[in-house]
Amino acid sequence: MDPFRGLGLPRIPGFGELLSLLQTQTEALAQLPRTLSDLNGTVRQLIQLVDSATETIASVQRTAERLETLVDDLEEPVRALKPGLQRVARVLDDPVVETVPDTLRHIQDDLVPLIAGLRQAQTRMGTVTGLLRRPPRRPRDDEEDDGY
Numbered sequence: 001m002d003p004f005r006g007l008g009l010p011r012i013p014g015f016g017e018l019l020s021l022l023q024t025q026t027e028a029l030a031q032l033p034r035t036l037s038d039l040n041g042t043v044r045q046l047i048q049l050v051d052s053a054t055e056t057i058a059s060v061q062r063t064a065e066r067l068e069t070l071v072d073d074l075e076e077p078v079r080a081l082k083p084g085l086q087r088v089a090r091v092l093d094d095p096v097v098e099t100v101p102d103t104l105r106h107i108q109d110d111l112v113p114l115i116a117g118l119r120q121a122q123t124r125m126g127t128v129t130g131l132l133r134r135p136p137r138r139p140r141d142d143e144e145d146d147g148y
Contacts, residue, residue, distance in 0.1 A: 091097065
């Protein structure tokens with residue numbers, strides 16, 4: 001029992017507490033080499049990570065430079081297309097453009113069979129006119145050939 005406990009004076013550590021503090025300090029010092037080894041491994045991993053990040057940043061920089069060159073090469077031709085694209089947009093915005101598929105379908109349905117029929121008639125007419133043609137007349141022996 002501490003005689004100064006109720007007087008508000010700091011307590012003086014005893015021998016048991018001193019041994020406990022020394023034991024805790026000794027255990028902490030015993031863990032120090034392992035802690036330093038873990039820290040050393042972590043620092044090595046950090047160095048590898050920084051090296052990898054440096055390589056990645058260099059690669060990204062090269063890619064960005066290549067993209068910038070491509071954009072510089074393509075920028076002028078693309079800008080030159082702008083007026084033509086605007087004209088095409090105005091044409092495509094015209095309501096008549098929406099009727100083109102129906103018009104093409106009507107042509108396919110109505111005119112293509114008609115054209116096929118005309119071709120068939122033309123072929124038949126060619127056959128008939130071929131039959132009606134006479135072979136050239138040969139002059140008779142008593143007629144003279146004038147060469148006409």
